[in-house]
Amino acid sequence: MRPADPPLLTVADWRAAVRGGADWAGALRERRARLFGAAAAGDEAAAHAWIARVDPAALDSRIAELQSLAAGRAIADVQAAYPLFGVPFAVKDNIDVAGWPTTAACPAWARAATRHANVVRRLLDAGAVLFGKTNLDQFATGLVGTRSPYGAPASAFAADRVSGGSSSGSAVVVARGEVAFALGTDTAGSGRVPAGFNNLVGLKPTPGRVGTSGVLPACRSLDCVSVFGLTVDDAALVLAVLEGPDEADEFSAFAPGAAALPAALRVGVPAGAATAALDAALGYDAGWQDALAHLRSLGAAVVEVDFTPLAGVARLLYEGPWVAERYLAVQSLIDRDPAALDPTVARIVGGAKAWSAADAFAAQYTLQRQRRAAAQVWRDVDVLMVPTAPRHPSFAEVAADPLGANAVLGTYTNFVNLLGWSALALPAGFAARGLPFGVTFIGPAGADAALARFGRRWQRSLGALPLGATDRRLDATDAPGTEPAPQPWPAAEAALPLAVVGAHLSGLPLNGQLLERGATLVQATRSAPRYRLYELPDSRPPKPGLLRVAEGGAAIELEVWSVPQRAVGSLLALIPPPLGLGSIELEGGAHVHGFLCEAAALQGARDITAFGGWRAWLKSLQGRPPA
Numbered sequence: 001m002r003p004a005d006p007p008l009l010t011v012a013d014w015r016a017a018v019r020g021g022a023d024w025a026g027a028l029r030e031r032r033a034r035l036f037g038a039a040a041a042g043d044e045a046a047a048h049a050w051i052a053r054v055d056p057a058a059l060d061s062r063i064a065e066l067q068s069l070a071a072g073r074a075i076a077d078v079q080a081a082y083p084l085f086g087v088p089f090a091v092k093d094n095i096d097v098a099g100w101p102t103t104a105a106c107p108a109w110a111r112a113a114t115r116h117a118n119v120v121r122r123l124l125d126a127g128a129v130l131f132g133k134t135n136l137d138q139f140a141t142g143l144v145g146t147r148s149p150y151g152a153p154a155s156a157f158a159a160d161r162v163s164g165g166s167s168s169g170s171a172v173v174v175a176r177g178e179v180a181f182a183l184g185t186d187t188a189g190s191g192r193v194p195a196g197f198n199n200l201v202g203l204k205p206t207p208g209r210v211g212t213s214g215v216l217p218a219c220r221s222l223d224c225v226s227v228f229g230l231t232v233d234d235a236a237l238v239l240a241v242l243e244g245p246d247e248a249d250e251f252s253a254f255a256p257g258a259a260a261l262p263a264a265l266r267v268g269v270p271a272g273a274a275t276a277a278l279d280a281a282l283g284y285d286a287g288w289q290d291a292l293a294h295l296r297s298l299g300a301a302v303v304e305v306d307f308t309p310l311a312g313v314a315r316l317l318y319e320g321p322w323v324a325e326r327y328l329a330v331q332s333l334i335d336r337d338p339a340a341l342d343p344t345v346a347r348i349v350g351g352a353k354a355w356s357a358a359d360a361f362a363a364q365y366t367l368q369r370q371r372r373a374a375a376q377v378w379r380d381v382d383v384l385m386v387p388t389a390p391r392h393p394s395f396a397e398v399a400a401d402p403l404g405a406n407a408v409l410g411t412y413t414n415f416v417n418l419l420g421w422s423a424l425a426l427p428a429g430f431a432a433r434g435l436p437f438g439v440t441f442i443g444p445a446g447a448d449a450a451l452a453r454f455g456r457r458w459q460r461s462l463g464a465l466p467l468g469a470t471d472r473r474l475d476a477t478d479a480p481g482t483e484p485a486p487q488p489w490p491a492a493e494a495a496l497p498l499a500v501v502g503a504h505l506s507g508l509p510l511n512g513q514l515l516e517r518g519a520t521l522v523q524a525t526r527s528a529p530r531y532r533l534y535e536l537p538d539s540r541p542p543k544p545g546l547l548r549v550a551e552g553g554a555a556i557e558l559e560v561w562s563v564p565q566r567a568v569g570s571l572l573a574l575i576p577p578p579l580g581l582g583s584i585e586l587e588g589g590a591h592v593h594g595f596l597c598e599a600a601a602l603q604g605a606r607d608i609t610a611f612g613g614w615r616a617w618l619k620s621l622q623g624r625p626p627a
Helices: 011-019 024-036 044-049 056-070 075-081 118-125 168-175 193-197 232-242 284-297 308-319 323-336 343-354 357-375 395-400 402-409 448-461 511-515 565-572 614-621
Strands: 050-053 088-092 129-134 158-162 181-186 201-204 224-229 266-270 301-305 383-387 422-430 436-443 495-500 520-526 531-535 544-548 557-564 579-585 591-597
Touching: 011 024, 011 075, 011 232, 024 050, 024 056, 024 129, 044 050, 044 168, 050 168, 056 075, 056 129, 088 118, 088 168, 118 129, 118 232, 129 168, 158 395, 168 181, 168 193, 168 224, 181 201, 181 232, 193 201, 193 422, 193 436, 201 232, 201 448, 224 232, 232 422, 232 448, 284 301, 284 383, 284 422, 284 436, 308 357, 323 343, 343 402, 395 402, 422 448, 436 448, 495 565, 531 614, 544 579, 544 591, 557 565, 557 614
Parallel strands: 088 129, 088 181, 266 301, 266 383, 495 591
Antiparallel strands: 050 129, 181 224, 201 224, 201 422, 383 436, 422 436, 495 557, 520 557, 531 544, 579 591
């Protein structure tokens, strides 16, 4: 085998090296020696990021196992069966790895795991190579990354600034290019804030999409396993491996959603007052304005949204009884030896004793009301964009006000898991002082594949940005807007492209029937010039009828919506005669399903084809006296 061409940073790099016949085994051994050998002993930044490291014998054993799996097989077949073959990764040390201790950054709690967590098993089954376990805010309680006896990892960009937490070590080792990807966990933003502070992609799935068996809970009902990567492609591939039902997790609820966001994208952003906390001294206010300008350059409509209801949900997480879930996870230790906990963590978890069962039910009722109110936002926008964090505190600032500094970092993150939504943190540029500035796109439940596809476009359009803290940029030959290279991608539910020409158009009376079923707008276009459009008499609300004709047809304006197949039947049940489902030819020759009208029902109906579409016809009626 030829040596691997340095540097091997991304998942895509490692896959290409294996595919190209490089000495991937030698590259893994060299990487381990460089990171964990004697020469690295004085690297404080690396030391604080890792809690446990793979030893040479264990790495050799894993390499031999993979070589055995690949023996006698074409490499294409190997990578099809093992999509992460030979790719190094790390996991946060609240995730079990069989034969390794799980410490959750608390030596007094440490215990040897006897079996792999669901996510670790899936990664190993996909051919990935574990390099070690990473540091965290103790018991995953914090967004700063400083609450650990194993040290406080700094941002990969500034030794005096926090890395973000609680998935501190996982973010830092990816940003530094030490592993291709790493797992974190996210309850209040722990998979997003560290991504923002280290110029990374932080993919936080919909709660339940990735099973959490074998993960020490923070808040069991809210926890997600998250992915840190240098590129969206990498994070998406890892999610594709991780997702799916987990028999050992009672909260597992794998339900794929839409494949893509609408072409005419409406992005909700916090109304002006909600971004007033952005740190102007660090240039975060300017970074936000640049991100908004870039969003508009991608053709998105920017819609200001009142974030007051979302802020109300966010307050429930730490000001409500959900802290009792943290207490349940470590009750035996905190009751036996409270001094073993970090003082700030002990203060937070100890607050659980102030809440009663009645309080817990009252908070659940409040959350349910707020969930229903918050869900209305998806009628007006397709996705939200927020700053990942309002500021980037120094170690000194956190030490001076541990709880206050931490609370600010959850401004745009704390509400997401309580609402059951998905999120993707992305690099957006650099603030005035050279610190990375990140944004997070938030979607409804199940939007993971769609967010990743849009996130890929966002990252490619900012291809001049470095990957993490490395000197690598995205491949300039991979043009913005191109489809992902062939690789596993997060699952999306089957959908039916459906053309609508009348009352189901955006903003018209029956459009809600599509939105209620989770349909998304794919494109506004026209039919092939083979149709006539008629006003149906006595229909309520007013509707047109579309008829294909052999000659004398015209192109008619329409919209194509992607309707989940599970919802098609209930939608068709609402369509009255003489309308029915048929095949409609679009401008350009493609065919989709759509609503057509029976010819017999159009005898004597008004032909409105000359108007080119239903909207133009309705506009022509404005100001006319009743017939």
